[in-house]
Amino acid sequence: MTATPRGQRKSAAATKLGTVPTALLRRIEREAGGAAAKAAPAAWMRAVAHACRAELAERLNETMQADRDSGAKRVHYLSMEFLMGRALANALAALGLDAPFRQAAEHAGVAAADVLEREPDAALGNGGLGRLAACFLDSLATLGVPSFGYGLRYRYGMFAQRIQDGRQVETPDDWLRLGDAWELPRPELRYPVGLGGHVASDEGLARRWVPAQTVYADAIDFIVPGHDTRRVAVLRQWQAAPANPIDYAAFSRGDHLGAAREKLEAESLNWVLYPDDSTQAGRELRLKQEFFLVSASLQDMLARHLAEHGTLDTLGDKASVHLNDTHPALAVPELMRLLVDEHGLGWDAAWAQTCKLVSYTNHTLMPEALETWPVRMFEQLLPRHLEIVYEINSRFLDLVRAKLPGDEALVRRVSLVEENGERRIKMAALSIVASHHVNGVSALHSELMVQTIFADYARIWPERFCNVTNGVTPRRWLAQANPTLAAVLDERLDGPAWRTDLDRLAQLAPLARDAGLQAEVRAAKRANKERLAALVRRELGVSIDPASLFDVQVKRIHEYKRQLLNLLHVVARYQAIVAEPNANWVPRTVVFAGKAASAYVAAKDIIRLIHDVARVVNSDPRVGDRLKLVFLPNYGVSLAETIMPAADLSEQISTAGTEASGTGNMKFALNGALTIGTWDGANIEMAQAVGREHFFIFGLSAEQVAQVRALGYDPRLHYEENARLKRVIDAIARGDFSPGEPERYRALVESLLKRDSYLLLADFHGYVEAQAAVDRAFIDTAAWDAKAILNIAGMGSFSSDRTIREYAARIWNVPA
Template identity: 50%
Template sequence: MDLRNGVELRSLGNTPDEFRQDMLSNLYYRRGTTVESASAQDAYETLALTVRDRLAERRARTAAAQYESNPRWVYYLSAEYLLGPQLEQNLLYSGTSEAAHKALEACGFKPEEIAALDVEPGLGNGGLGRLAACLLDSLATLDIPAVGYGIRYDLGIFRQEFQDGRQIERPDDWAFQGDPWEFPAPDDVQTVGFYGHVDERDGRKVWQPGEVVLGEPSHLLVPGYGTTTVNIVRLWRARAHQASFDLTRFSAGQYAEAVQDAVRAENISKVLYPDDSTAAGRELRLKQQYFLVSCSLRDIVRRFRLRNSDWDAFGSKTAIQLNDTHPVLAIPELMRLLVDEEGLDWDHAWSLVRQTFNYTCHTLLPEALETWPVDMLGRLLPRHLEIIYLINAGLLEEVRSRFPGDIDRVRRMSLIQETPERLVRMANLAVTGTTMTNGVAELHTQLLTSTVLRDFHDLWPSRFANVTNGVSPRRFVRLASPGISALISSGLGHDRWLTDLSLLSGLEALTGDASFREQWREVKRSAKAALGLGDPGALMDVMIKRFHEYKRQQLKLLHVITLYQRIKAGGYDGVPRTVLFGGKAAPAYQAAKNIIHLINAVAAAVNADPAAAGLLRVAFPANYNITLAEHIIPAADLSEQISMAGKEASGTGNMKLTLNGALTIGTLDGANIEIRDRVGADNFFLFGLDAPAALALRSGPYQPRDHYHADDELRAALDAIRSGAFGGVGHDVAASLLDRDEYLTLADYRSYVDAQAGVDAAWRDQDHWTTMSILNTARAGFFSSDRTVTDYLDRIWHATPVRVEG
């Protein structure tokens, strides 16, 4: 392999013999053991290293081609990446699956047992991290020069366990035995400051931090599918400065005090989303966010300078995407680097910043649009607060010029919220300091520009765009559901759909083929049998997502209780169902944790009752993650997407389930609308208020108890909870629904239960259900993350591919 400067690397072979020889070499020379004494963990790590070597070879070619091209780079800044298990994906993308299996078997190991040792990186939690991972996959697949930036969390978010039905958070020590996919770079650290004060020297502001920590990088390889390109995600881990260990205190026996500065520094990258219910926790979150952007921007500047010296070229060579508000401190940080450290004048620097950054807003919830207390931010990052005030002055001058006399608009758009507590509004800063702001579904973008960010849209209408989310078909069909994947390829006669998902439309012609429909039913049944959480012949009714009141797991639970009460009363006329919940609640979100507790209490009652046997079962496996999702999604028959209309930004779980042939029951919320438009209204179970109706009801004197009194089944379900019928659990959930019902659960209950009766009717006609299932998959090609990235490239990033010779 010929690289620049005349360097050549030996190409690694992918035949079974070549792969086995390299694997044995790694076992001997890098693991220091032999086949005879190797443990399963030795075999796993040796296999990972052998696959990694092949991807590293492609990475070397990619880096050389990208260096020579000097392209515009896409840099993705995200607080989380939910990458999922790496082994099977990297085997697939490197084309070594068959060779690896043969090598393992020749050494006396079972491939499936070795694959089970692959621990997914604890770097993410929900849809935000899953989207980030899918976009990195697609960027590499489309040959776009890109780097993802994040934090290498030591303990992830948490490992969920249930104790007496309650969620218990345990540390997720995902890298306890090391991570064979990771390339540490401890010699390439960045220095990050906090606190201190700002001086002025020779007319220039100089920040003197009062505390310094180090950002130690490592990276994981991000290969593209069907291409040579391998990009990276670079992750930062907080390390104490060398001077942080107090030897004097240690010698005096004050061991805890001797390392307290080191512990404080390393807490920054200890866990994802530290609990912010205390002032200390909130400050740690702010530290974490600045740590990410400070390290990443210095690395981005370093990369720019490898081939460029003129700052005027920075905007044309650099596109930085801010994934939600968590990395928005990058805007004042880049201003500080350009003005204070590089000596650019303010207007020049601000022009470059605005050219460089773009912002994805992922929410419509006011509480999710981050704000930070002015006092806290000023104490932690004094120079950045000064810069934010200067940015705000320029913004308000423009607003007053465009809308003279509109004091209320000025107040709403200010980066500083003055009452009741002075806060910095990060979403306002994000829109102000970027080229484009995008929503993540058509309805979401419409609501962003007409409600949450309406003032900014009025000022800069051309700076808003929609880019509907997508998911990787390689991860969530090919890897998650090999049975469906193989059937799709067989039916279409090719596997090109893995990189052009629109080709799934060819499945429509097969809906009239009785043999194909039977094979489709058998694949779904086999997936349910493999999951092992219920009767494979029963309807698998799945609700897998982060726990939040607006997502309305409580509505699904009321339906379960209603079905159970019908069974107990002898009036059940529905089909056999397994209802499966999955998801975590934030540690400080007590209302969501109460819902989890009640679900487990209801599950215990239902599953122990002989009357419900064969008719209704409730499953709630703990610690929902990508590994578990890859077993659940192929098995799902019904996808629950039942959030209150106008609250879900997009969703990606809805797309994954649709691609795997699950039919959706849902509201007109987020990307549900686009899914329904594409799969057809006849293949989607619609219920509930739409967004305007929900807004109107919430704006009026909504009385949830009116629905309680008017609906016998609803009243019976809530009374069962209130009476303590489920182990005395759920009083808080019932009280919240009856007294507040912020997300209109009771208002949508009857429509939802009636729609579920339509699900039962459709399930009874298995042949027609199978046709609907196939059509859902066939018509879901739009929801590929490849299409999402193409939209970003066309509308926002304007980066071009760099082809890498194979």
């Protein structure tokens, strides 16, 4: 099955396209071993995926050959997660094969939607960090930037979330049970990765690492298609394999488990994303995973560079290595080890190449979220790398003393080794010291980054820090997720060109009050709300009204994301409805989804409280359809593609100064949802693009948050002074929502009243007032629709295509 080459005459293209459904039906019959009409949807899914993969492999060969011939500089994007979601619909759209696929399915009497639904989400990521990386691969391919994404092939993802009696229960996400139709194994690419052991000196006193254990990294490619181009990008995933798959002598002795120990130890590197680090074993496994990723990826990059260029002298001119947060920070000492120990470069030459290669994106302003590793663990697992880190640190501190003499306090603060308490290696500091550029992911985040957590480093290298605001791919998050709205845009914007030129959305702004456009956008929203309502009824057995306001917060469950603030408003609203059931309430459906880390007790308590409140609210006859509360389990890309197009209101309510950027906020607005949020992260730039009057902004600013904390914050004052807030917290504390166990949420309530680390109580009044403004706005249908259209129209600059162009120009120095 081959896509129609662009540029052919229309009649020739139509003739060729007409052969595709027949070829596809024949392929399905061959793979299923019977008539296409009788093949199961899963068999259809695999056969269609294989057909797409064949075309993508051809394009991959073209792309790789073109890059070799041109001597292009490549970007190597290292990330612990890539949240790809399903691939089939995206591939069909990119290859121009969506219509032929649907024709073939219709001819065989098979529902195309059923085929698409049979594909599992690729469990290679969890949250915004991984989804951002996936959007970037889409844009790298679409813009034709030579690139590789590098990640791990997780067998069971992070976990599949189940809800039992309101509690989150983690189970393996067995997404590879039936194999992956998209994978392209590269058995010729295998690299050794060492662990443990000791460091020895040879006769020339050069230091050499002698690992105690070696595992092999096998490459498996996932091809990411570009849109409106034949170019593709590659996600190269690493699968660990043992040096000795079985200890035959142990097996012969009857020690069958012992015989497989080395195999199990190797394969455990690929079992799960982010092992629970509340145990020593979990922390060690996470460090091993991070090193496995960077070692294999860098060996692959160096081997390709030497094959194409023959010398490492040009490495920094022909390659970029980008660290997506600190998880791949071990790339710095590993690259130095490979260049110095394995390839014979002198230290200064190797360091010069490293600093030309490496750049780093920071994703957090919270010091506790900056990754560090104990020196003793480093010494045990990566002894040569510890020596290299010490040498980097020594030379760096000499530079600091020369540049800013006499400030030993500064020297202590910027050292790569934390000396207070247990000695630890600071991975963000290591990334900064080796990078030619360090970027934040929104204007506010980048500003605060150099004022707070990285202020000392910005004093040393002010030119090194910059901003690149995040973006999302409109191909996935509008064209694919919301075809009803996409069809409206195709009609209003003279075709589908907006998919690769999102700035065209600005043409909608003058039409925001056009009654015809409002009706079309409203109809698309209603169709999406009905689809979500059907899903909720099917999965949860709860009926929700598509005419109600869909108020949505879907993201990782974390205290700083403040799902609990949202829930406090739900309880306040419930209490008010019960007190005045005959008031003119705006019907509202509140939707939550997201996973809590398995060891994160407070976040899991929040999930349970959501379910307890939902049980009470949804069953109270005094409330009826005025208020519904639902939690959809196992949040992922495919679920997001159903939820986001249906949302009327997007909850982006993190404590100001804690959210680096956000990308969910962009996806919601792109689909016509209005935002209620704090003046934080990318909310600020979005509000400036759309018009602040079309956002519902509330709460303390980042500057005010800092002032409140500096003065000494007492959350109990807000509790005592706000009668509405007091009623809400008292109801939770006395067990109104957990009557069988009234003390269930004591820890949660005490945390709010004694610490309230993320200032929920300080922002509660402003949040409730903003929600009242939402109610008033929703009643005026035409005004609401105009705001929704203006939100869509203002999203042009939040395309990941714009983001990648900025990375290419400001950081990577590659054309895009």
